[in-house]
Amino acid sequence: MEFKFTEDNLARIEAARKKYPTALAAVMDTVYIAQEQNGYISNEVMEELANVLGIDKVNVLSVVTFYTMYHTKPMGKYHIQVCTNVSCMLRGAYELWDGVKEKLGLDHMKVSPDSRFSLEEVECMGACGYAPMIAVNEDYYENLNKEKVFEILDSLK
Amino acid sequence: MEKIVLPDIPNLNQIEVYLASGGFEPAKKAFAKTPDEIIDEVKKSGLRGRGGAAFSAGLKWSFMPKTTDKPKYLAINGDESEPGSFKDRQIFEDNPFQLIEGAIITCYAIGAKTAYLYIRGEYHKWVKIMEKAVAEAYDRGFLGGKMKETFGTEFSCELYVHKGAGAYICGEESSLMNSIEGLRGYPRIKPPFPAQRGLWGNPTTINNVETITNVPAIIKNGWEWFSSIGAPKHPGTILFGISGHVNKPGVYELPSGILLTELIYDVAGGVTGNKKIKCVIPGGSSMPPLRGDQLEGVRMDAESLKEAGSAIGTGGVMVMDEDTNLLKVLLRIAHFYHHESCGQCTPCREGTGWMEKTLHRIDEGHGTSQDLDLLINVANNIEGNTICALGDAAAWPVKFMIARFRDEFEKYVRKDISIPVLNKVHSMRSTAVPLADLRK
Ligand SMILES: Cc1cc2nc3c(=O)[nH]c(=O)nc-3n(C[C@H](O)[C@H](O)[C@H](O)COP(=O)(O)O)c2cc1C
Ligand code: SF4
Ligand code: FES
Numbered sequence: 221m222e223f224k225f226t227e228d229n230l231a232r233i234e235a236a237r238k239k240y241p242t243a244l245a246a247v248m249d250t251v252y253i254a255q256e257q258n259g260y261i262s263n264e265v266m267e268e269l270a271n272v273l274g275i276d277k278v279n280v281l282s283v284v285t286f287y288t289m290y291h292t293k294p295m296g297k298y299h300i301q302v303c304t305n306v307s308c309m310l311r312g313a314y315e316l317w318d319g320v321k322e323k324l325g326l327d328h329m330k331v332s333p334d335s336r337f338s339l340e341e342v343e344c345m346g347a348c349g350y351a352p353m354i355a356v357n358e359d360y361y362e363n364l365n366k367e368k369v370f371e372i373l374d375s376l377k
Numbered sequence: 378m379e380k381i382v383l384p385d386i387p388n389l390n391q392i393e394v395y396l397a398s399g400g401f402e403p404a405k406k407a408f409a410k411t412p413d414e415i416i417d418e419v420k421k422s423g424l425r426g427r428g429g430a431a432f433s434a435g436l437k438w439s440f441m442p443k444t445t446d447k448p449k450y451l452a453i454n455g456d457e458s459e460p461g462s463f464k465d466r467q468i469f470e471d472n473p474f475q476l477i478e479g480a481i482i483t484c485y486a487i488g489a490k491t492a493y494l495y496i497r498g499e500y501h502k503w504v505k506i507m508e509k510a511v512a513e514a515y516d517r518g519f520l521g522g523k524m525k526e527t528f529g530t531e532f533s534c535e536l537y538v539h540k541g542a543g544a545y546i547c548g549e550e551s552s553l554m555n556s557i558e559g560l561r562g563y564p565r566i567k568p569p570f571p572a573q574r575g576l577w578g579n580p581t582t583i584n585n586v587e588t589i590t591n592v593p594a595i596i597k598n599g600w601e602w603f604s605s606i607g608a609p610k611h612p613g614t615i616l617f618g619i620s621g622h623v624n625k626p627g628v629y630e631l632p633s634g635i636l637l638t639e640l641i642y643d644v645a646g647g648v649t650g651n652k653k654i655k656c657v658i659p660g661g662s663s664m665p666p667l668r669g670d671q672l673e674g675v676r677m678d679a680e681s682l683k684e685a686g687s688a689i690g691t692g693g694v695m696v697m698d699e700d701t702n703l704l705k706v707l708l709r710i711a712h713f714y715h716h717e718s719c720g721q722c723t724p725c726r727e728g729t730g731w732m733e734k735t736l737h738r739i740d741e742g743h744g745t746s747q748d749l750d751l752l753i754n755v756a757n758n759i760e761g762n763t764i765c766a767l768g769d770a771a772a773w774p775v776k777f778m779i780a781r782f783r784d785e786f787e788k789y790v791r792k793d794i795s796i797p798v799l800n801k802v803h804s805m806r807s808t809a810v811p812l813a814d815l816r817k
Contacts, residue, residue: 239537239539240537240557240559241448241577242558242559242577244558244559244560245557245558245559246559247559248539248540248541248542248556248559249539249540251542252498252540252542275559279559279560282560282561283542283559283560283561286544286561286562287498287541287542287543287544287562288542288543288544289498289499289542289543290542290543304709305460305662305709305713306460306461306621306658306662306695306706306709306710307460307461307620307621307695309705309706309709310620310621310622310695310697310701310706311621311622342499343458343460343545343713343716343717344458344459344460344461344462344662344713345499346457346458346462346463346465346466346497346499346500347463348460348461348462348463348618348620348621348626348693348695349463349618349619349620349626349627349628350463350626350627351620351626355499358501358502359502360502
């Protein structure tokens with residue numbers, strides 16, 4: 221499917237471009253903008269992105285495939301991230317992880333058939349003192365237990 | 378106790394409050410001095426980097442070339458991805474303008490016209506906070522072209538926020554620069570050092586967020602004041618992020634050199650359920666773990682922790698009680714470094730995989746005592762043989778955890794079997810397709 225940035229987003233890309241001496245450096249900001257608009261980064265998105273910035277497509281691909289927050293496939297409407305690194309693990313993160321997996325019937329990097337949820341086991345999110353934690357899309361939820369996590373999941377429509 | 382980085386002033390994150398509490402006066406004071414005088418002041422203050430290596434900030438700044446036609450850069454490291462570290466986000470949230478002011482003074486000192494503040498992508502909320510604060514600073518003329526009027530100086534600088542996108546390795550300074558340039562976060566071979574060839578090949582200084590946030594206070598109160606706080610060889614306060622099995626986990630700003638036991642028992646309210654401590658990692662998961670019976674008298678500064686057989690790192694203290702299964706902890710740590718290895722160096726790419734595999738095998742009940750020696754051996758072969766310090770960061774926990782808790786690890790292995798170890802594991806960083814393949 222053809223992909224075109226919205227006018228607003230083209231303006232945001234232009235602003236990002238001004239932060240750096242090269243167009244290439246704006247690629248990370250631009251991938252975020254594209255992901256926000258399209259949900260994920262498809263081949264067509266990468267092509268248009270390269271066009272707009274005037275850079276080689278291989279540079280876009282190189283970045284998109286390196287950083288874990290860029291997705292090359294559609295994720296769920298609610299992307300659930302559970303940290304299981306040490307500080308969270310010490311405070312019951314694996315209980316959360318197992319509970320969420322079971323409740324959603326999903327495994328790491330899987331998407332529910334209705335596209336509502338996707339699940340990811342993530343590395344330390346910088347919330348270690350408020351462990352265990354999950355993130356839903358861009359929002360952190362901290363000081364959790366299994367009950368609280370289930371409440372959060374239930375509230376997501 | 379006076380706090381430097383996170384003062385107890387309500388709403389300090391609002392520019393009016395920051396200004397009312399003397400904000401941007403230190404910058405004015407700085408502009409009345411020469412850049413060399415600022416560098417000298419920071420050098421004498423004894424301020425050391427808060428990002429992990431505890432290197433003298435003033436000394437680092439003095440490496441920047443004085444006579445060059447090239448543009449110079451400051452990169453502020455807010456990648457904060459070291460497990461156990463969650464302190465820079467508190468600065469973004471509670472004291473963003475002091476960070477901005479620190480960036481301005483540092484730019485002036487090193488002659489940089491542009492600074493990038495690199496914030497990890499997961500910190501979306503804090504990226505927004507900092508973008509808003511930076512925009513306000515521009516509006517008020519504290520950044521950009523209007524600085525000349527505001528401060529009555531010839532100097533001006535720009536500050537931009539760069540959002541990362543999920544990669545621990547980008548906290549490593551040369552990888553961070555590649556990431557700002559729009560490349561994969563692969564660490565660069567050193568030398569050349571960033572002060573010679575950094576961002577886009579130009580002289581660059583990289584400092585941690587907390588390091589930079591200390592700068593305005595040093596300019597305001599003078600180096601003597603700063604150097605008299607805390608441990609003489611590592612002065613100032615440190616933001617300690619304490620997590621794991623304590624009653625009051627969180628971020629606490631305290632003078633360097635505080636006793637580790639005081640930090641755990643008094644400040645953080647002691648161990649949950651009044652249990653004994655089995656293990657403490659004092660500076661983020663890359664640092665050598667200490668035994669519970671090694672903690673007495675240990676002070677939280679670079680020199681004392683070195684003497685105790687660990688390191689201050691990011692000041693992220695992870696506390697594990699007597700019931701903790703250290704094999705599971707070490708396996709989780711090994712998994713992390715394997716996942717985050719960028720794969721450029723063979724010892725790191727293969728070694729981290731090998732360590733994870735071996736620990737996994739022990740966890741499945743198929744480990745032998747030789748595996749423990751093998752793990753230490755693999756760790757020793759990574760250490761010092763790689764492009765960047767992620768290799769050491771992966772090796773230390775394995776090496777020191779097993780050596781210091783050998784009795785416990787012996788319990789996890791079987792005495793009755795002896796089989797050769799599996800090898801040839803490749804980086805699990807599933808997104809890391811070699812660039813050569815992409816070009817096909
Ligand atoms: C694998 C790795 C990850 C790192 N992550 C961070 C980080 O998240 N934040 C940070 O400030 N420094 C990090 N560092 C240290 C930086 O390379 C650099 O030493 C530091 O930002 C310099 O700032 P400072 O001198 O003010 O401490 C990391 C180093 C390595 C090897
Ligand atoms: S030590 Fe590891 S992370 Fe660092 S450059 Fe080498 S492979 Fe990459
Ligand atoms: S270990 Fe989970 S947020 Fe740090």
